[in-house]
Amino acid sequence: MTDPFASNIESLSKRLPPRLLAPRVGIVCGSGLSNLAESLRDVVLVPYSDLEGFGRSTVPGHKSTLAFGLVGDGEGVPVVAMLGRFHPYEGHSLSTVTYPIRFMAHLGVKDLIITNAAGALNPSLAVGTIVVIHDHIALPLMTGLNPLLGPPTSAKHERFVPLSSAYSRPLRLAAFRTAHALQLSSDSLAEGTYAWVSGPTYETPAEGRFLRAAGADVVGMSTVPEVVAARDEGLNVLVLSLVTNKVVIPDGYRSIKEEVEAELIGRPIERPQTPTVSHEEVLIVGKQKAGVMKDLVAGIIASLRNA
Numbered sequence: 115m116t117d118p119f120a121s122n123i124e125s126l127s128k129r130l131p132p133r134l135l136a137p138r139v140g141i142v143c144g145s146g147l148s149n150l151a152e153s154l155r156d157v158v159l160v161p162y163s164d165l166e167g168f169g170r171s172t173v174p175g176h177k178s179t180l181a182f183g184l185v186g187d188g189e190g191v192p193v194v195a196m197l198g199r200f201h202p203y204e205g206h207s208l209s210t211v212t213y214p215i216r217f218m219a220h221l222g223v224k225d226l227i228i229t230n231a232a233g234a235l236n237p238s239l240a241v242g243t244i245v246v247i248h249d250h251i252a253l254p255l256m257t258g259l260n261p262l263l264g265p266p267t268s269a270k271h272e273r274f275v276p277l278s279s280a281y282s283r284p285l286r287l288a289a290f291r292t293a294h295a296l297q298l299s300s301d302s303l304a305e306g307t308y309a310w311v312s313g314p315t316y317e318t319p320a321e322g323r324f325l326r327a328a329g330a331d332v333v334g335m336s337t338v339p340e341v342v343a344a345r346d347e348g349l350n351v352l353v354l355s356l357v358t359n360k361v362v363i364p365d366g367y368r369s370i371k372e373e374v375e376a377e378l379i380g381r382p383i384e385r386p387q388t389p390t391v392s393h394e395e396v397l398i399v400g401k402q403k404a405g406v407m408k409d410l411v412a413g414i415i416a417s418l419r420n421a
């Protein structure tokens with residue numbers, strides 16, 4: 115059997131200068147956020163179809179291309195960005211979902227910046243806020259959909275991977291320091307916990323309240339398998355979630371019984387409508403905030419140069 119890492123490296127070495135073939139930082143672009151590649155210079159684009167082990171992204175707002183390039187002035191920092199990721203709900207196995215992360219680690223990536231679009235469970239998070247993730251709740255992971263099930267992927271990997279500090283503190287500090295340097299308003303960046311759901315259904319109102327009660331601030335359909343693989347590979351991980359829609363709204367629970375009873379005594383209750391999200395809406399907000407996310411990610415990477 116051919117080693118897909120080796121054959122990919124062989125084909126990339128024919129297309130990339132040596133410096134780009136040794137990226138220090140990896141980026142995963144979330145829904146509608148592939149413009150992150152615009153902050154790269156000397157870019158070389160490699161379609162996933164030219165690489166072994168890579169699937170194809172089937173979700174609008176996700177391309178199927180790797181972008182290699184440099185970020186920042188002078189020598190710059192060599193990076194590789196996934197323009198488009200794989201989600202289990204597309205029918206991809208967890209090993210396909212996580213393969214690019216393992217490949218990036220194999221190329222020499224040390225710091226991984228993962229972005230995603232997510233719904234707000236915490237009512238204080240406005241649409242457009244970028245949430246620096248400091249923890250996660252992953253029901254699929256806890257109940258058997260875990261990319262580390264099965265034999266360890268290599269003898270150098272631990273059997274039991276701790277996730278108590280999966281989200282790098284130095285990278286989270288870099289995110290807030292960069293936002294300050296970019297003069298982003300204080301409410302454009304927040305901190306929180308990401309809940310991973312398999313999708314592709316969006317949450318019912320009760321599921322939203324359940325995840326909120328469990329302590330999550332945002333919910334999405336990706337990222338956690340990538341974080342698990344990255345930690346298995348020993349990478350430092352930063353996750354930035356862009357809030358594209360609200361899932362839980364205060365006083366959003368509507369009791370028809372109460373409503374009718376209130377109507378009968380002549381005191382109709384005005385309650386907010388439960389929001390209905392669509393992927394189109396997710397992409398619109400992604401597009402609106404893509405510039406801020408791009409500048410933030412580029413600034414964080416440039417700040418890592420001296421780290």
Ligand SMILES: O=P(O)(O)O[C@@H]1C[C@H](O)[C@@H](CO)O1
Pocket residue numbers: 143144145173199201229230231232313334335336337392393396
């Ligand atoms: O790849 P991400 O997590 O950014 O995409 C989110 C989650 C679903 O794939 C999709 C739902 O609108 O957007």
